[in-house]
Amino acid sequence: MRRRTVPAVLVAGAILFTGACGLTGGGDKGDKTSNAGSESKAPVGPAGAGGTESGKPAEQPKGIPPKLTVTPEDGATGVDLAEPLTFAVEGGKVASVKVLNAKGEPVDGTLSADGKSWKPKVPFTPGGQYTIGTVTNNADNQPTTTSTRFTTQTLGKEVTASIFPDGGTVGVGQPVSVRFDRPITNRAAAEKAMKVTATPAVSGAWHWFGNTRVEWRPKEYWKAGTKVRVDLNLRGTDLGGGSGSRQYKSFNFGISGVARISTVDVAAKTMTTTENGKVVRTAKVTTGESPKYDTWGGVMVVMEKYEKTRMNSATVGLGKEYDIPDVPWAVRITTSGTFVHGNYWYDKANPPFGRVNTSHGCVSMTPEDAKWFYDHADRGDVVKVVNSQEHAVAADNGYGAWNLSWAQWLAGSATKE
Known part of the structure; x- marks a missing residue:
């Protein structure tokens, strides 16, 4: 509290009182009865104006609010x-x-x-x-x-993000994939508002595929058993173009304790599956007939699976090449339609598996072998195709992130970290 200045009238009174005392010794010599020279009991100032009858300063009032x-x-x-x-x-x-x-x-x-x-x-x-x-x-x-x-403030253009995985357990090849329902122009701000934390710790980075999809992956495959937390702290972030989000949410998922990697060798016509580095099964397969239907090369990731599904060539831009109902044990590995699946329509007299490549790009095998793979495959497991005449699958065709070198991956990040 600020102390109030003593009122001017009090100060003036004090000066006059001092002056009166001075007159006692230097006033009219003949004036022996002047009260000015006698002992005074007068107050310093009038009551209520900063003085008291005792001559002591009045106590300042309290309670002045800031x-x-x-x-x-x-x-x-x-x-x-x-x-x-x-x-x-x-x-x-x-x-x-x-x-x-x-x-x-x-x-x-x-x-x-x-x-x-x-x-x-x-x-x-x-x-x-x-x-x-x-x-x-x-x-x-x-x-x-x-x-x-x-x-x-209200949001001019509200943005909502969806994430995968948003829980559960996935394989060692699964990147964190975030998709926005509106284009993001302030990519750096979006990256900084999203955080991926792994236990044990691992370095990684975001990479944009267009302006509505961004993915985060480690430099190498996840370590089996890793725990992952993703924080989408988008609320309050300027995402560009007058857009923003209400989202402030965290997601947790785990990496499988089994690092399952299946390698399809187009030349040998086999698929060998390892778990934590140990071979657990090798199946004879038939892949894409060359040169027209070569199977994509490179690394793909298990996306989803069906006990039975219909496969129609028209849905993948191949006209009326085939239309097969109830294809068993179908495991999708690209968005464009590449599957690992069972084949019940093969020539029983001359089975193609392990002998000749006859498919339109999928990895096909006996229903028995396909069921084994279906039963063991988890989302995020790696399927790697080698010795194909076709180039590696595009990094955004499914989860082909691993087909980019680390330098290429970082080049697609707005923050380069």
């Missing part, structure tokens, strides 16, 4: 979702801050040590109404409570 300025100001609209609240105080300091949402629920946040700012733990909700209850103490430690209100 002057508080809150930003955003009371009634403000369009407030940023992530910026901290700030406080400027004259004649005191902020003791506590409590923020409530429109439902009267407390909002989690932290008051700075100097009491000059308060930051929400999670950015405010777009278009949300909030109340700030601020308690300030004056110099005499007397509290004053101030209540102000504000409304946050």
Whole structure:
């Protein structure tokens, strides 16, 4: 609390009183009865004007409240979702801050040590109404409570992201894939708002496929048994073009304890499956007939699987080449339609498996071998095709991220980290 200046009338009175004392020794010599020279009991100033009858200064009043300025100001609209609240105080300091949402629920946040700012733990909700209850103490430690209100900015273009995997357990080849329902132009901001944490720790990076799909992968395959957490802290982030998101959510998934990798050798016409580096099964297969229907080379990842499915060449741009119902034990490894599956229509007199490549690009085998693979394959398991005459599958055709070198992968990141 600021101490008030002694009133001018009191100061003037004090000067006059001193002057009167001076007249006692230097006034009219013949004046022996002057009261000015006698011992005075008069008060220093009039009662109620800073003095008392005893001559002691009056006690200053207490309880003057501090002057508080809150930003955003009371009634403000369009407030940023992530910026901290700030406080400027004259004649005191902020003791506590409590923020409530429109439902009267407390909002989690932290008051700075100097009491000059308060930051929400999670950015405010777009278009949300909030109340700030601020308690300030004056110099005499007397509290004053101030209540102000504000409304946050609304989203011009709201963006929603979907993620895979969003739980469960996947194989060692599965990247973290995020897809947005609107184009993202501020890619660096989006990358910084999304965090992937692995236990044990591993380095990795984001890579964009167009402006609505971004994926994160480690430099090498995941280590079996890794635990992964993905934080989509998009709320309050400027995603570019006037777009933003309400999302502030975390996802957890695990990497299988079995590092399962199946290698399809087009030349040898075999598929060999290893688990944690140990060969567990080798099956005879038939792959794409060369040169027209060569099977994609490179690394692919198990996406989904069906006990039975219909395969129609028209759905993959091959006209009326085939239309096969109830294809058994079908495991998809590319978006474009490459499967590892069972084949019941093969020539029983001259089985093609291990002998000749006759498919339209899929990896085909007996129903018995296909069922084994179906039963063991998990989403995210690796299927690697070698010795094919076809180039490696595109990195965005399914989850072909591993077909890019680490340098190529980093080149597709806005932050390069």
